[in-house]
Structures are given as structure tokens and as C-alpha cells.
Amino acid sequence: xxxTDLFQEAERQLGVCNACxxxxxxxxxxxxxxxxxxxxxxxxxxxxxxxxxxxxxxYACMYAPPxxxxxxxxxxxxxVRRDGYRRYGWPPxxxxxxxxxxxxxxxxxxxxxxxxxxxxxxxxxxxxxxxHLGPGAFYQVVAYWAIVLPGVxxxxxxxxxxxxxxxxxxxxxxxxxxxxxxxxxxxxxxxxALTLRWLRGGGPGCPYPEERASHVRGALHALVFYGFLxxxxxxxLAAIYQDLLDRLPPYPLTSAPVVLGTLxxxxxxxxxxxxxxxxxxxxxxxxxxxxxxxxxxxxxxxxLASLTGMLTLALRATHAMGLTLVIHLxxxxxxxxxxxxxxxxxxxxxxxxxxxxxxxxxxxG
Amino acid sequence: MSxxxxxxxxxxxxxxxxxxxxxxxxxxxxAALSAxxxxxxxxxxxxxxxxMRGGNSRHTRNVRCAHDPGDPYLTAEYxxxxxxxxxxxxxxxxxxxxxxxxxxxxxxxxxxxxxxHGAGWQRALRGTLSLGRTNRFFLGGGKALVNAxxxxxxxxxxxxxxxxxxxxxxITGRRAEAVVVRCxxxxxxxxxxxxxxxxxxxxxxxDWLKRYWGDAADNFAVRxxxxxDGTMLAALLxxxxxxxxxxxxxxxxxxxxxxxxxxGGIATRLDSxxxxxxxxxxxxxxxxxxxxxxxxxxxxxxxxVAAQPGQIAYSIxxxxxxGCFLPxxxxxxxxxxxxxxxxxxxxxAGALGRTVGEYNRATVGNTAFRADVLDGLETRGLRPAKxxxxxxxxxxxxxxxxxxxxxxxxxxxVGVDETARVVDRHGQPFVNLYAAGEIMSGNIxxxxxxxxxxxxxxxVFGRLAGREAxxxxxx
Numbered sequence: 001x002x003x004t005d006l007f008q009e010a011e012r013q014l015g016v017c018n019a020c021x022x023x024x025x026x027x028x029x030x031x032x033x034x035x036x037x038x039x040x041x042x043x044x045x046x047x048x049x050x051x052x053x054x055x056x057x058x059y060a061c062m063y064a065p066p067x068x069x070x071x072x073x074x075x076x077x078x079x080v081r082r083d084g085y086r087r088y089g090w091p092p093x094x095x096x097x098x099x100x101x102x103x104x105x106x107x108x109x110x111x112x113x114x115x116x117x118x119x120x121x122x123x124x125x126x127x128x129x130x131x132h133l134g135p136g137a138f139y140q141v142v143a144y145w146a147i148v149l150p151g152v153x154x155x156x157x158x159x160x161x162x163x164x165x166x167x168x169x170x171x172x173x174x175x176x177x178x179x180x181x182x183x184x185x186x187x188x189x190x191x192x193a194l195t196l197r198w199l200r201g202g203g204p205g206c207p208y209p210e211e212r213a214s215h216v217r218g219a220l221h222a223l224v225f226y227g228f229l230x231x232x233x234x235x236x237l238a239a240i241y242q243d244l245l246d247r248l249p250p251y252p253l254t255s256a257p258v259v260l261g262t263l264x265x266x267x268x269x270x271x272x273x274x275x276x277x278x279x280x281x282x283x284x285x286x287x288x289x290x291x292x293x294x295x296x297x298x299x300x301x302x303x304l305a306s307l308t309g310m311l312t313l314a315l316r317a318t319h320a321m322g323l324t325l326v327i328h329l330x331x332x333x334x335x336x337x338x339x340x341x342x343x344x345x346x347x348x349x350x351x352x353x354x355x356x357x358x359x360x361x362x363x364x365g
Numbered sequence: 366m367s368x369x370x371x372x373x374x375x376x377x378x379x380x381x382x383x384x385x386x387x388x389x390x391x392x393x394x395x396a397a398l399s400a401x402x403x404x405x406x407x408x409x410x411x412x413x414x415x416x417m418r419g420g421n422s423r424h425t426r427n428v429r430c431a432h433d434p435g436d437p438y439l440t441a442e443y444x445x446x447x448x449x450x451x452x453x454x455x456x457x458x459x460x461x462x463x464x465x466x467x468x469x470x471x472x473x474x475x476x477x478x479x480x481x482h483g484a485g486w487q488r489a490l491r492g493t494l495s496l497g498r499t500n501r502f503f504l505g506g507g508k509a510l511v512n513a514x515x516x517x518x519x520x521x522x523x524x525x526x527x528x529x530x531x532x533x534x535x536i537t538g539r540r541a542e543a544v545v546v547r548c549x550x551x552x553x554x555x556x557x558x559x560x561x562x563x564x565x566x567x568x569x570x571x572d573w574l575k576r577y578w579g580d581a582a583d584n585f586a587v588r589x590x591x592x593x594d595g596t597m598l599a600a601l602l603x604x605x606x607x608x609x610x611x612x613x614x615x616x617x618x619x620x621x622x623x624x625x626x627x628x629g630g631i632a633t634r635l636d637s638x639x640x641x642x643x644x645x646x647x648x649x650x651x652x653x654x655x656x657x658x659x660x661x662x663x664x665x666x667x668x669x670v671a672a673q674p675g676q677i678a679y680s681i682x683x684x685x686x687x688g689c690f691l692p693x694x695x696x697x698x699x700x701x702x703x704x705x706x707x708x709x710x711x712x713x714a715g716a717l718g719r720t721v722g723e724y725n726r727a728t729v730g731n732t733a734f735r736a737d738v739l740d741g742l743e744t745r746g747l748r749p750a751k752x753x754x755x756x757x758x759x760x761x762x763x764x765x766x767x768x769x770x771x772x773x774x775x776x777x778x779v780g781v782d783e784t785a786r787v788v789d790r791h792g793q794p795f796v797n798l799y800a801a802g803e804i805m806s807g808n809i810x811x812x813x814x815x816x817x818x819x820x821x822x823x824x825v826f827g828r829l830a831g832r833e834a835x836x837x838x839x840x
Contacts, residue, residue: 019632019694022426022506025487037692059512060505062423062630066416069632202504204485212516 006083010044010076016069023057026202028357035360046173048080049353052198054206058286074286082291084349088165089341098341101293108301111337112330119326128322135248141322142329154336161340166348173356181355185362189354196221209282220274227267234261250316265306272303298343305331375545375552382406383838385544385557387531387597389413390420391820392563392802394514395827397523398482404835407523410546412530413592419511420565421589421774424630426507427500428824429817430472438486440497445469455813464809471825476501483513500817532596536604541798558838559797561830566775566803567595568615569627577613584676586620586771591627598804605789607780610807616814617667620771621695622677635766636690638666639754641682642724645673648716655753664814671770679710680766683758689736697764706763723747725757778807785830797837799830
């Protein structure tokens with residue numbers, strides 16, 4: 001008896017869950033569901049983003065397909081999440097376009113091509129394929145301003161879209177009159193996010209990629225996330241070195257930016273590669289096809305950004321540095337233009353859902 | 366009910382096993398895992414396909430166990446004597462004290478064994494069913510437990526065959542020689558040194574139920590697996606096993622009349638009964654809706670509805686009751702007046718109006734109502750009385766929730782001795798034939814119901830049967 005509309009279908013399935021409640025030990029979604037007798041769009045969006053897709057509930061469910069109740073919570077909530085990336089994205093035309101996996105790949109590829117083309121045009125083959133050493137070597141390939149200005153502009157745009165989306169999301173899940181987040185709620189949510197509390201399947205780990213419970217997914221996610229933080233720290237430090245301390249890159253292998261960047265880069269490469277392998281092996285039944293495609297787009301782009309960054313480091317004394325650097329910048333550009341609307345944004349909505357959950361649980365005592 | 370397969374004799378399979386376990390639920394898995402400790406070749410024959418494996422265990426949620434204080438998953442101590450008292454209360458006089466004491470004693474160490482074999486647990490609940498002290502809850506419910514056990518079977522090298530239905534058992538003298546397995550269209554004879562039968566009851570066999578209930582059985586919903594048709598129970602009785610338990614005895618609750626015929630499980634139950642009145646299709650009340658706290662009474666409503674014409678009844682509540690009970694799976698019928706509600710559910714409006722009017726006049730008002738305790742709000746001079754939560758039905762909209770009997774399990778089974786061996790009509794055991802779980806639970810509790818005790822019996826007697834079968838197979 002599947003409903004025609006996505007939210008109707010989610011509501012129907014949650015209705016079965018709310019009459020059953022066997023899964024309440026797995027994660028925060030089911031206890032939050034139990035506080036409600038009926039589900040608004042905002043409630044469903046909230047529960048969907050509270051869901052970490054650990055899939056324990058799917059395997060435990062006696063109503064999972066082919067049962068006539070057809071309960072498949074990880075799948076339907078995954079669809080609702082992706083729908084939110086479109087609805088809360090701004091401007092709507094971009095969000096709609098990048099709702100599709102194919103367009104996301106196309107836009108990402110276009111960004112790489114544009115950056116390559118511009119670099120070839122501005123730098124010329126001589127500088128692109130020559131060897132450059134010493135302070136400021138990278139900027140002999142691509143001018144400093146040509147990296148920083150578009151980079152800062154894209155970053156502002158990206159963060160702007162995330163902020164606007166986050167505010168819309170927060171209003172909707174709070175039924176138009178959201179509670180103000182307390183410090184305690186934000187702290188609690190941060191702890192749950194940093195420790196991936198809800199990717200443990202209630203303790204034994206999540207049944208991913210297949211039925212057996214394991215902590216593989218949590219570990220891979222931690223590698224990518226903490227790797228990303230290390231890379232972010234590396235970039236920030238490098239900016240401080242360069243702009244405040246007047247030390248131009250490349251930096252020595254033992255310097256803090258290079259060590260952090262290398263650790264972060266390796267962690268992201270291992271983590272994203274592991275995710276891709278696990279995803280390819282994962283059970284498709286509790287997954288939503290398009291959402292899975294968006295996962296791939298984000299994970300692969302992030303992995304390639306790290307891989308090319310590490311290659312730039314490894315090849316920085318050779319003729320290959322210029323081209324590698326430009327490809328790296330192209331992929332980073334692809335990441336920037338797709339990030340506001342793709343899977344990357346889950347970080348915002350999931351965190352806000354965790355904050356909301358902390359407030360609810362606090363109110364409950 | 367004879368189940369000897371038609372056509373040519375079953376093909377003899379080359380493989381022979383130390384222990385063959387017939388069934389695929391909690392008791393069967395406990396038996397197989399326990400047997401595997403010492404027996405090399407252990408086979409599980411599960412008649413359901415993989416996604417339906419686990420019998421009724423896949424719909425369960427917890428196991429009742431005695432325990433000392435300090436169990437992190439339970440709120441407080443639950444001693445062996447209290448457990449036995451609870452059992453005696455629900456079972457009337459018909460409790461086999463020796464087997465019951467054994468089950469209760471063994472229940473103390475059962476959780477540790479279950480954990481060792483993959484079971485996960487959920488911390489004590491806020492108490493929807495008030496079982497936080499006596500019952501340990503499986504993380505994710507019974508299907509998650511069953512999944513974990515099958516995974517452990519795989520790891521330990523217990524062979525599992527799905528869609529393999531045991532249709533008959535070959536017995537020579539007092540010894541089980543082989544089982545006849547139907548898989549697809551063909552029958553195979555599988556030999557074993559010992560056989561454990563843990564194949565459940567016959568609650569999904571409507572023809573069999575009709576022998577005791579007549580055509581009323583057509584209106585029962587079977588809450589659990591459609592695979593429990595009693596084939597093995599019939600086979601064992603046919604081979605001379607002792608019959609225990611009341612053939613007519615079953616456990617049934619009130620489920621939504623729109624529930625699926627089979628496999629609706631927990632989600633189709635209704636908890637609205639104490640907060641309104643229940644009428645039959647003639648619009649008349651027939652039972653005290655407020656006798657006791659709902660967790661202590663819900664299990665009696667299946668039989669009460671089964672005794673009504675057409676095996677249907679309606680729980681009628683008003684707007685005040687919404688929020689007092691768990692949200693139902695199906696939308697209740699809803700109307701602004703009792704007459705309009707009667708029309709929706711095709712009850713005579715005059716009759717329902719009179720029933721509601723008489724009930725409302727017998728109530729003392731809306732004050733002092735407490736949903737979570739026996740609030741003493743009883744009717745005055747009404748027959749049958751409503752002993753608690755009797756508030757008038759006076760605030761629209763009014764709701765009707767249609768009820769049918771939802772059968773959970775049957776009590777009739779085969780007799781066993783203290784080592785879980787099946788005994789014949791004279792009480793003499795078959796030497797290598799064991800039974801565990803629902804098919805023998807009538808030895809301990811011939812009627813009555815104690816939440817989570819079926820899983821206790823399955824776990825304790827499954828382990829016992831598996832251990833004994835493996836020991837026998839080793840000689």
C-alpha cells in the first residue's frame with residue numbers, strides 16, 4: 001500500500017513503526033518518533049535527518065518488504081533527506097538542477113575543464129609543464145590572486161547557501177516556532193556528531209555494507225571527517241604562514257601544514273576509497289537509488305581532491321607539478337560548486353536535527 | 366492430519382547428521398547452537414524461506430528471566446519464587462511445578478548464554494508494557510535476535526536449509542531414524558542420530574482450528590508466521606506421542622479487524638479498550654472493559670471477541686481518549702455523533718445509542734480520571750459493569766476501532782520428560798527424539814499467558830534438548 005507522495009509514504013511507514021516500536025533501542029529516530037502521534041512534513045524531515053542510515057532497523061523489521069506493510073525506513077528517510085537538499089537549497093533553480101546525480105557530475109566535470117582551460121590560457125604550456133622550485137613555486141603556475149579570489153568567493157557562496165538552508169530547515173523542523181538552541185543542546189549534539197553515536201546500531205555497530213553488524217562504516221566516516229578537519233587545519237595554518245608570517249609555500253615536509261595536510265589527505269583517501277568499496281558492495285534494498293548516486297558523487301570528488309592534493313605534494317619538485325596542481329584546483333572547484341546542494345550538506349541538517357533532538361530530550365527530562 | 370507424502374518413496378540423501386533440528390525459531394536455534402558444542406554435524410531444517418525464517422520468534426520482543434539485583438538491562442530484582450508465583454497465577458492449577466522450576470532456574474543463566482551467541486539487549490524501557498523489571502528486551506526485537514543466532518550458526522558451522530519442510534518422521538521402535546523433507550517438489554529422507562523437533566504449534570492451520578472453533582476460525586487473524594500449521598505436531602501425535610495441553614487452548618488478543626490474515630504481528634494490536642466501551646455487532650456491551658491494568662488484561666480480549674457473533678467487536682472512544690493509548694496502525698472510524706459512527710461501522714444506530722446512553726448515565730463524570738493506575742472510576746448499576754476509567758462518551762468526535770481475535774499461539778503439544786525427550790502415551794520416552802519450544806510448552810503451562818515466557822521455554826528447553834541430543838548422538 002505505498003503512498004504516492006514521498007511524505008505520505010514516509011508517514012504511512014512511520015505509522016507502522018509507531019504502532020510497533022521494537023527499534024527504539026537503535027538510535028534517536030524512534031524515541032523521537034514516539035513523542036508524536038502524527039507526523040507533519042517538518043517532523044518527517046527532522047526524523048529523516050536524525051537518521052544516520054545505519055540500517056539496523058531494516059534488518060530487524062518483520063514488516064520489511066516483501067511483507068505487505070513494506071516498511072523500509074532507511075530507504076524512505078534517505079529519499080526525504082535528498083528531497084530536503086533540494087527544497088532548502090538556494091537559489092531554487094540551482095538546487096533543482098543539482099538535485100540530479102547526472103547534473104552534479106556534469107557540473108563537477110565542467111568545473112575541472114574550466115579551471116584547466118583558464119590555467120592553460122593564463123599560464124601557457126611553458127609554465128604549466130615546467131619545473132618550479134623554491135618559495136612561491138605554486139604561484140608561478142597559477143597566480144596567487146587567481147587561486148584566492150575565486151576560492152574565497154566560492155567559499156562565501158557555499159557557506160551562504162548552507163546558512164540559508166540551515167535556517168529554513170531549522171524553522172520547518174521546529175514547526176515555524178523553533179526553540180532557541182541552548183549551549184547545552186549544541187554541545188550535546190556536537191558530541192554525538194563527533195563520536196558518531198548513532199552509527200553504532202545501538203551498540204554492536206551497523207549492518208553495513210551487508211547484514212552483519214560492524215563498525216566499518218563508522219570508522220570510514222571518522223577517517224573522512226577527521227581527515228577533512230586536518231586538511232582544513234592545514235589550509236588555515238598555511239594561510240597564516242603565508243599571509244601573517246610572510247612565508248610562501250611550498251613548506252618543508254616536516255612543517256605543520258604539510259604534516260597535517262598529509263595525515264588528513266591520507267585519511268580522506270583511505271576513508272573515501274573504503275566508502276566507495278563498501279557502497280558498491282552494500283545492500284541496495286534499504287537504499288534509495290538517486291541518494292546513493294549523490295553519495296558517490298560527493299565521496300569520489302572529495303577523494304579525488306585529496307588524491308590530487310597528495311600527488312601535488314609528491315610531485316612538487318618535478319615537471320608534473322604544474323598540471324597536477326591545476327587538476328587538483330579543478331577538482332577542488334568541482335567540490336565547491338557542488339557542495340552547497342549535494343551530499344556534503346548533510347553535515348548541516350544532521351547537526352541541526354541532533355540539536356533539535358537534544359532540546360526535545362532535555363524538555364522531556 | 367496424516368502427512369505421509371504422496372507418490373514414490375522419498376529419495377535417501379547421502380548425508381547423515383549427528384543432530385537434526387526441525388524448525389527455525391528461538392527454540393530450534395538454541396537447540397542447534399547448543400548441540401554444536403559437542404556434535405559435529407548439526408542441521409537446521411527451516412520450512413520458511415530465508416526472509417521469513419524464525420517462526421513466531423521473529424515477532425517477539427523479550428524474554429522473561431529470574432535475576433538478582435544489578436542487572437543493567439532490568440530495573441530491579443525478580444526472584445525465582447516470585448516468577449513461579451506469577452506463573453501459578455496465570456496458569457491456574459495447571460502448572461507442572463518441576464519443569465517450571467527447572468525453566469525458571471535456567472532462566473537466570475539464559476541471558477548470558479544468549480549474549481554469548483549474539484543476542485543484543487535494550488536498556489529497560491520507560492515502561493509501555495510495565496515489563497522493565499521482569500523481562501529483558503532484545504535490541505531491535507525478535508527478528509534481530511533470530512538474525513544474530515543464524516549468523517552465529519553460520520560462524521560455528523551449523524548447516525541451515527531454508528524452504529525445507531519436514532513432513533514426517535520415520536520411527537522404528539522407540540528410535541527416530543530419519544525425517545522426510547520436502548524441498549520444492551521432491552521429498553528426501555535425511556538421517557540423523559538424534560532429532561529435535563522445535564516446529565511450533567498449529568495456530569496458522571485454520572482447518573485444524575475449525576475442529577474446535579467451527580467456522581468462527583475463519584474470522585481469526587493469525588498474528589505470527591503462516592508456516593506454523595502443526596505438521597510436526599500432527600506427525601508426532603500420529604506416531605504415538607503423548608498429547609498435552611488443551612486442544613482448544615490458544616492465546617489470542619484483540620487486533621484491528623483490518624489486519625492481514627497472517628503475520629500482522631505486534632503493530633495490529635489495539636490498546637484503546639480500557640478508555641471507552643466495547644460493543645458487538647448488535648451494539649451491545651458484553652464485558653468489563655476496565656477490569657484491570659491493560660497489560661494484565663489485553664491477552665483476554667481475543668477469546669472474548671471470538672465468543673461474539675461474527676467474531677467482531679468495536680472499541681468506541683471519544684475525543685478525550687486520544688493520547689491515552691498508543692497510536693493505532695489503522696485510522697479509526699470517526700464521526701461527530703454516535704449515530705453517524707454507528708452508520709460507519711454498520712451497527713444499528715438505535716441500539717448503539719441506547720448502549721452509550723445507558724453507559725453514560727451509569728458513569729460518575731470526568732473527574733479523577735487517571736489513565737496509568739486503577740482509578741476506581743466505576744459505573745453504577747450497569748451490567749456488565751466497567752470497573753475503572755469509566756468516563757462518559759460525550760466529547761465528539763467519536764471513534765470506532767474494529768476488533769477481531771488475533772491468535773498468537775496454541776497450547777496443545779507433545780509430552781516430554783526432564784531431558785526434553787518426547788514421551789509416548791504411557792510416559793515412556795523415545796530414545797533420541799526431543800522437543801523444544803511451543804510444541805512442548807503445554808507441559809509447563811497448559812493455559813494462561815505470561816509475557817516473554819514462551820521465549821524462556823524456547824531458550825531453556827532448546828538448550829537442554831540440543832545438549833541432550835548431542836550427547837546421545839555421540840554415543
